[in-house]
Amino acid sequence: MKILLTRKQTKAGNYISEIKEADEYTIVHEPIASIDLMERASRAFVSIFIRHFPVSYKKILVLCGVGDNGGDGLAIARMLYALGYDLEIYIINHSTKQSANFKKNLERLQNKIHPVEISEIDEIPDFNKNDLIIDAMLGAGLSRPLEGLIESTVEKLNESEAEIVAVDIPTGLFADSLNGDKDIILKADYTITFQTPKLAFVLPQNGDFVGNWEVVSIGLHEEFIGKLESRYFYTDSQIAEAFIKPRSKFANKGHFGHALMMAGSYGMIGAAVLSTRACLRSGVGKITVYAPECGYAILQTAIPEAMCLTDANKAFLETLPKLDNYQAIGIGCGIGTAPKTAGLIEEVLKQVKVPIVIDADALNIIASDKKLLALLPKGAVLTPHPKEFQRLIGKKWENDYEKLALLEDFAVSHQCIVCLKGAFTAVALPDGTIHFNSTGNAGMAKGGSGDVLTGMILALLAQGYKPEEAALLGVYEHGLAGDRAAQLKGTTAMIASDIIESIRF
Ligand SMILES: NC(=O)C1=CN([C@@H]2O[C@H](COP(=O)(O)OP(=O)(O)OC[C@H]3O[C@@H](n4cnc5c(N)ncnc54)[C@H](O)[C@@H]3O)[C@@H](O)[C@H]2O)[C@@H](O)CC1
Numbered sequence: 001m002k003i004l005l006t007r008k009q010t011k012a013g014n015y016i017s018e019i020k021e022a023d024e025y026t027i028v029h030e031p032i033a034s035i036d037l038m039e040r041a042s043r044a045f046v047s048i049f050i051r052h053f054p055v056s057y058k059k060i061l062v063l064c065g066v067g068d069n070g071g072d073g074l075a076i077a078r079m080l081y082a083l084g085y086d087l088e089i090y091i092i093n094h095s096t097k098q099s100a101n102f103k104k105n106l107e108r109l110q111n112k113i114h115p116v117e118i119s120e121i122d123e124i125p126d127f128n129k130n131d132l133i134i135d136a137m138l139g140a141g142l143s144r145p146l147e148g149l150i151e152s153t154v155e156k157l158n159e160s161e162a163e164i165v166a167v168d169i170p171t172g173l174f175a176d177s178l179n180g181d182k183d184i185i186l187k188a189d190y191t192i193t194f195q196t197p198k199l200a201f202v203l204p205q206n207g208d209f210v211g212n213w214e215v216v217s218i219g220l221h222e223e224f225i226g227k228l229e230s231r232y233f234y235t236d237s238q239i240a241e242a243f244i245k246p247r248s249k250f251a252n253k254g255h256f257g258h259a260l261m262m263a264g265s266y267g268m269i270g271a272a273v274l275s276t277r278a279c280l281r282s283g284v285g286k287i288t289v290y291a292p293e294c295g296y297a298i299l300q301t302a303i304p305e306a307m308c309l310t311d312a313n314k315a316f317l318e319t320l321p322k323l324d325n326y327q328a329i330g331i332g333c334g335i336g337t338a339p340k341t342a343g344l345i346e347e348v349l350k351q352v353k354v355p356i357v358i359d360a361d362a363l364n365i366i367a368s369d370k371k372l373l374a375l376l377p378k379g380a381v382l383t384p385h386p387k388e389f390q391r392l393i394g395k396k397w398e399n400d401y402e403k404l405a406l407l408e409d410f411a412v413s414h415q416c417i418v419c420l421k422g423a424f425t426a427v428a429l430p431d432g433t434i435h436f437n438s439t440g441n442a443g444m445a446k447g448g449s450g451d452v453l454t455g456m457i458l459a460l461l462a463q464g465y466k467p468e469e470a471a472l473l474g475v476y477e478h479g480l481a482g483d484r485a486a487q488l489k490g491t492t493a494m495i496a497s498d499i500i501e502s503i504r505f
Pocket residue numbers: 020023034037038039041042065066067068069070072094095099137138139140141142143144145146147150167168169194218
């Protein structure tokens with residue numbers, strides 16, 4: 001799914017809203033009246049809302065601005081009222097300019113519900129934990145930080161224990177550009193957003209404001225959206241599943257590649273076990289794990305399906321094995337950063353002729369010797385967590401938007417693929433696009449999860465998936481396996497081995 005922007009810089013240097021353009025194109029070409037599109041959007045919101053909140057759940061306060069986000073709020077209130085919900089409407093008079101759709105929806109209330117108008121700070125009602133707030137104050141039209149009446153309302157809401165559901169975007173949050181440090185932004189528990197995820201929603205710095213979020217389609221013109229040149233994407237099930245290649249009935253193990261996993265060191269053989277096992281669970285034909293000698297008995301016992309080659313060194317990897325027989329190579333899980341291992345990494349980067357996935361200490365070794373960066377093969381898949389990525393680029397970012405710019409820059413200048421791990425793992429491709437992953441959960445934030453991902457991506461590379469596909473699909477399936485593991489064990493109890501057991505292709 002494309003992530004449409006509300007503030008996109010054009011080649012000419014001015015800013016446009018892709019969302020507004022898609023709205024306007026839909027209105028003209030479907031065709032549909034603007035007020036009917038709002039009705040459709042509000043109905044879509046309600047269809048999700050009622051799944052989460054039954055009629056008698058809590059008293060609902062619908063807080064409306066006077067633009068189209070407020071218009072949605074009025075329409076949503078009318079629809080929920082018709083379904084029997086107990087609600088009150090408050091209109092926050094932040095401006096004298098009411099939008100046409102807002103006015104129309106005010107008329108449509110037909111005196112059935114009487115909105116309370118708030119024009120002064122001391123008229124803002126008290127909010128408490130028995131209230132369910134629908135935030136329809138400001139949405140995609142936010143053009144400056146909050147101030148005055150609306151800022152005070154948001155401050156009061158943030159201090160309260162009320163539960164908050166935002167319409168489209170939490171009030172005060174810029175959809176795809178940086179808020180100031182001192183900006184007041186509504187902290188929503190849930191956000192139901194229209195048509196496209198907003199870039200702000202996938203950035204960790206905004207997690208407290210957006211809460212759990214869901215996208216609901218409002219039927220904007222697909223063909224128009226398809227033609228937009230986007231830089232940001234959201235890997236949903238539709239995109240990910242389209243990558244999956246069915247296994248032919250007459251296939252044999254030779255069709256699915258032979259992978260080499262170079263992993264482990266004394267005390268870290270578990271990383272080799274996890275990554276190798278995850279590789280086997282992801283469809284590889286054969287795998288050889290190359291580990292220091294101390295890992296031999298462990299690996300042969302723990303993973304009978306894998307072949308094991310050992311380095312003469314007992315504790316860490318030192319000598320380059322022959323690389324000729326493999327369709328893809330994985331390197332880094334649990335290898336440590338011994339100087340001799342660094343020498344091995346240099347040799348691998350110089351000699352590798354097949355797709356490669358590079359993780360963990362291999363990335364740290366590359367980061368500590370910038371001449372190794374220049375050796376990164378084109379199309380290499382790198383799987384850093386944020387700290388490892390900071391080491392690779394040699395600097396920290398001030399905010400998540402700067403992080404995205406650095407990520408894009410790295411992937412383009414090195415022509416490689418970077419999977420920056422975290423919630424909504426960001427996969428940056430050599431063409432400068434960034435693809436945020438839709439699966440996964442906080443239970444995966446544990447040792448060993450990254451090793452599992454490396455193994456999964458290695459398996460896909462060995463099977464002949466293009467590096468971009470292997471990265472996007474691997475990250476997606478890894479998150480999905482994590483979600484299944486969380487269902488079985490819970491996010492606190494689940495461990496990396498549970499993720500492997502939940503891989504299902
Ligand atoms: N046809 C459409 O355009 C659709 C729009 N929809 C809704 O429309 C929303 C966008 O509506 P609008 O463009 O009217 O914008 P908003 O309703 O977000 O904001 C209204 C107006 O408030 C003013 N404003 C901006 N920043 C402010 C601030 N900090 N303090 C006070 N006032 C401020 C601006 O003049 C802005 O146009 C979306 O978020 C969505 O909820 C949906 O109904 C779907 C269809």
